[in-house]
Amino acid sequence: MAFFRRKVQFNDDLGFGSTPVIKNQRVLNTDGTPNIERTGLPWFKFDDTYTRLVTMSWPRFFMVILITYLIVNTLFAVAYNIIGIQNLDGAKGITLRDQFFDAFFFSAQTISTVGYGHISPQGFITSVLAAFESMLGLLAFALATGLLYGRFSRPTSKVSFSKKMVIAPYQNRSGLMCRLVNLRRNSLIDIEVQMFMTYNETIDGKLKRSFYPLELERSKISVLSLNWTLVHPITDDSPLFEKSLEELKVAEVEVFVILKAFDDTFAQTIHTRTSYQDEDIEWNAKFEIMHYHNEEGKTVLDYSLLDKTLPTSIS
Amino acid sequence: MAFFRRKVQFNDDLGFGSTPVIKNQRVLNTDGTPNIERTGLPWFKFDDTYTRLVTMSWPRFFMVILITYLIVNTLFAVAYNIIGIQNLDGAKGITLRDQFFDAFFFSAQTISTVGYGHISPQGFITSVLAAFESMLGLLAFALATGLLYGRFSRPTSKVSFSKKMVIAPYQNRSGLMCRLVNLRRNSLIDIEVQMFMTYNETIDGKLKRSFYPLELERSKISVLSLNWTLVHPITDDSPLFEKSLEELKVAEVEVFVILKAFDDTFAQTIHTRTSYQDEDIEWNAKFEIMHYHNEEGKTVLDYSLLDKTLPTSIS
Amino acid sequence: MAFFRRKVQFNDDLGFGSTPVIKNQRVLNTDGTPNIERTGLPWFKFDDTYTRLVTMSWPRFFMVILITYLIVNTLFAVAYNIIGIQNLDGAKGITLRDQFFDAFFFSAQTISTVGYGHISPQGFITSVLAAFESMLGLLAFALATGLLYGRFSRPTSKVSFSKKMVIAPYQNRSGLMCRLVNLRRNSLIDIEVQMFMTYNETIDGKLKRSFYPLELERSKISVLSLNWTLVHPITDDSPLFEKSLEELKVAEVEVFVILKAFDDTFAQTIHTRTSYQDEDIEWNAKFEIMHYHNEEGKTVLDYSLLDKTLPTSIS
C-alpha cells in the first residue's frame, strides 16, 4: 500500500519527525531554515540575543543601535537633570526642555568619548556619573565591534540555487535536476551535496511522513568554479519512477538539497540548504548552458541564466 | 563475580581513571564539567585567565571591569597628586579629598579618552603620565573588545537535556531514555550522541570503576529541528538488563551523555555533556509528546514539556 | 584516438567543466585563483564587499579608508554649513572656503571622537547632527577593527612553490617534479598534496578538456619543516609517458597542484594551489639541494635556492 516503489528504503527521518504534514506544509523554508515555531518558554530562556543581532538585516541592525543610543542618552539626561543641571558647567538652557537637551548632548558626548568640553561635569555625583558613562562608552565600542565583526565574518555561503527544478532527458531516461552557483568570488572547495525527498505515505494503515535519499549522478566536486547541475537519474530504483505530477501533489512531496563546502578565503566549512515543492518542478524542461570561453582566454560565467530553462521533450 | 552481565566489554576508562568512587561521587557534574580538583601548582601556573574571563557569568564579568576601572583610576589619581595637583590646570579642589577626586575624574576622562579638557595636564611629568594613561586607555578598549567578542562568539551550545531519565516500554521490552532540545534558533546539524554508564565493580577481588557504552537505538541525526529522544533498549546485552534500582544505587551508577554537533550559524563544532545518577532515573514513566502540526502549516515545539513525564507500566 | 595513454582513467572534471580551452587559456591562474569572469548580475548582487576589503592589498585598503574618511567629512561639513556655521561655536572662518574647512575639521574631530572642543556645537539641530556623527564614529571604529582583524587573522598560507617544474631522472626513469617551502615560521602539519593534469583531447570525435590525476611518489607528510619536492614518476601508467614538449604544447597542457595543510599557530586548515603550463616545465634539469646541517646543531634551510635548477641528463 506504499505510494512509491522503493528499493532504497531509508529508515531515517533526518531529525524532522515522522508526523505526516498538513496541506502544503514545508519541512524547510526556501531559505533552508526549518519551518518550526517554538513555544513554552519565556522569551529570555531562548538564548538567541547574539544570534539575532548577528543574523538580522543591516537596516534593522542599525535601527537597533540608533534606538539604543537614544534610549541610553535619554536615561542619562534625566539622571543629570535629577542630580542638578547646575553641575553641568557650560550648559546654558533655561527652560526645562533646553536643560534636558543640554544634558542629552552632554551624555552623547560622554558616551561616545568625543568630550568637546564646552559642557563639563562639576560636583562629585555628576562627575561620578560621567566617569561611569564614559566607561560604558568604552564597553559600547567593544560591543559594537564584536557585533559588527560577528556579522561580517560569519561564514555565510552565498550559494544561489535555481528557483526551479526540471525533469529533463538524461541518458535515455529522465533526471530530476537543479543547479547552483557561488555568488562570491571565494573559491568553494570539496563541495558535497545530498538530495532528499519527503512525502506523506500510508504504512501499515498509518499515515506517516517518509524520507528517501535521491541518488545523485555525482555528489561531490573539488572546486565550484562554474555552475553545477545536480542530477538525480530517475531509474527503476528512484522513488520518482513513473510518478505523475498529480501523485506528487497528493503526497505533499518536498525535495530538499543539503550542501556542505569549504570556504577557501575564510578557511571554514559552510552549509546551506534549499527545498522545492511540487509546484517548483518543471516537467519536460532543461537548463540553458551558463558558461563559455571567450576570446581573451577566460571562462565567462553568465549568472543571469541561472534560472533559464528551455522546453524539451523526454523521448 | 562481576556485578553486571556484559556481553559488550569495554576496555576503556575514557580518560577518567579506574579508581572506584566514594559514595555519590560524580564523574561529571550535571553541567558536563569533570568533577575534579586541581592542586600542586601555584595559581599563576594554571593558565586560565582568559578562559575564566570568557566563561564567567555576565554580572561577575561587569563587576571585574568596574572594579578594575576604579582601582586603575585610584592609582593614577594618587600619582597625579604626588606629582603635584597644581599641574592639573582647572582642578579647583582645596581639601586633600577634593584634590584626590579632581585627579580621579581627570584620570577617568583620560583613560576613557573622553578628555573634556576643563581639567588639563600641565608640566612635563604630568603630561607624560597623561599621555601614557591615554595609551593605556587605547589598550583597555582593545582588551575589552577582545574579551566581549570572546564571550559572545564562543561556540556554546544551548542544548537542554531533560532533568530525568525514564525507563519506559520500548518494543516489547523497556528502554532507558532521556531527551533534548536546542534552546537556540541556530540549526544544529550532524548531531552525534554517545551514552556511557560507569559504576563500581569487583573484578578479580579488586573494586574498580568500570565504564560501559550504552548502545542507542539511534545515535546520529542530520538536523536537530525538534526534540530528540535518546533510547537505550534494555536487551539481554545491556548492562542494565534485569537490574533493580537498589542494585544501581549500591554500585554508584552514573549515566553520561556526550553530544557533538555542527552549529550552522557559526560554522563550528560544539560539544556538550550531561550526567545522570540513580536518583535521576524515573522507573515506569514515559515522556509526553512535545511537538505537533498546527493549522497554519507550521510545526510547533512546546519547550515547557521537556521534563514532563507520564506514568506508564512495563508489561 | 586519445592523445595520451591512460591506464588511470579519471572521470571527473573537478568542477572546472569539460569544454576544451582556447590557446594558452589557464584553468587556474599562477596564484591559484580560477581564471573565470563573472557576468549577468548587477554588481551589488555579487556579495563580495567584505571579501574584497579583506583580500585587497594593504596600500589599496588604506586608500579606501582615507578616501571614505574624506568623503564622509566633506558631507558632514556641507551639512553643518547648511544648518548654519554660526552654530559651531569657536569657528572663526569668514570666507565660505574657511567656513567649509572649519566645519570639515570639526567633523573630523567629532567622527574620530578626538573632540578638542575649541569648536563645539550649539543649537538643537547642529547638536543632534554632532551626536549622530560621534555615534557614527563609534561604528567606524568597530568597522575598522573588524576589517583589520579580518585581514590579519585570515588563515593565509605563505607556501611558496618553485617557479618551474623539472623533468629529472628518478629511479632509473624520469619524474616530473616541483618543490615548495613555507615562508612562515608557523609549522604546517598533516600536509596533503594532489597533482592534476588537464589538456584538450579528442574523444569520440569531440574535442574535450580532460583531467587526469598525476600519481605522486608521496602525497602526504606530517610536518613541513624543510623544503618538500613533489615527484610524479613518469611510469608506463603516467599520461606523460613518452610525450614530447611539442605534444604538450599542442594539447594546451596545464599541471596544477592542490595543497591542504593544518596551520599549527592558528589551528586552521589552509589550502593553496598553483598551476604550471608547458613553458614552465624544464626538461633534463634537477633541483639543487636546499638544506644542510650546520656546526651548531641546526638544520639550515636556504630559501634563495628554491628555484635553482642544475642541468642533468636522463639516461
Place this chain on the structure above:
Amino acid sequence: MAFFRRKVQFNDDLGFGSTPVIKNQRVLNTDGTPNIERTGLPWFKFDDTYTRLVTMSWPRFFMVILITYLIVNTLFAVAYNIIGIQNLDGAKGITLRDQFFDAFFFSAQTISTVGYGHISPQGFITSVLAAFESMLGLLAFALATGLLYGRFSRPTSKVSFSKKMVIAPYQNRSGLMCRLVNLRRNSLIDIEVQMFMTYNETIDGKLKRSFYPLELERSKISVLSLNWTLVHPITDDSPLFEKSLEELKVAEVEVFVILKAFDDTFAQTIHTRTSYQDEDIEWNAKFEIMHYHNEEGKTVLDYSLLDKTLPTSIS
C-alpha cells in the same frame, strides 16, 4: 647492518629529511618547534609579522607598542614644529625643547583621541595633519584590538609533559613511558597521541636518519580529565628491544611525541609536540601516582607530582 631490529619498517621521514644528524642535534626543540634556521631571503619576504606579534611574550609585546607610540608621536611633534608651533593654540612653550614637548603631548592627545582641547590646532595645514593623525588613532585602536584578540584567542594548548621519560616494568616486560596533564581548566576531548623515534642508522653503507613509530598501548582517550601516562611496551617488535643506554647515545636517539586534541571551550583543534633525547630517559624508574579521591567526593589531581619518579627494578 641496521642498528635496531625492526619488524615495523617505516618508510617515512615525516617531513624532517633523512640527513643524519651531527652530535646532539635535535629534530624538535623541547617546546615542540622544529630546530631549523632559515636563510636566503631578505627579512621582509618571510611573512611573519603578525605571527611574531601574536606569539611574542607579553612584556615584549607591550614594549613594542610603547616604543611605536613614542616614535609616532615624536614624528608628529617634529612635523607640527616644522609647520609652525604658533598653529597649536594654547601651546605655551618658549624654548625649542618646550615647543617640541607641547607638540609631542598634543600629538599624544590627538592619536589617542583623548583631545582635551587646551591645545588645539589652528590654520589649514596643522588642522589637516591633526585630522589625519586622529584617523590614524582610529586605525591604531583597531590594530591593537586585532592583535590583542589574536593573542588571547589563539588556541594554544597548555599541555604539560613530564620532563623525563622512564623505562619501567610493564606487563612482565618493560615499557617506555612519559606522562602529561592539562594546565587549563578547559576540557580536552578526543585526544590522540603518536610517538616516534629517530636515530642515525647505516643503511647500505650510507649513514641515514631513520624514523620509526613507537606503538603505544593506548593512543587515544575521550577526555583528558586527569593525568595520562603514555606507554610504549618494549616487545620484540620494538626498535628499543634489548638496547642499552650506550647504544642509544651513539645513535643520537630522539623520541618525540605528537598530540592532537579538541579544545572544548573554544571549539578548536590544538596540536602540541615535545621531544626527549637519551639523557631525558630514566632507566628503572616509574612515575608516582598523581590523583586520588578525597572525602568530599572529588577527584584530586596533584600537579606537583608530574615529574616525580620512584626507583624500581625491571625483573
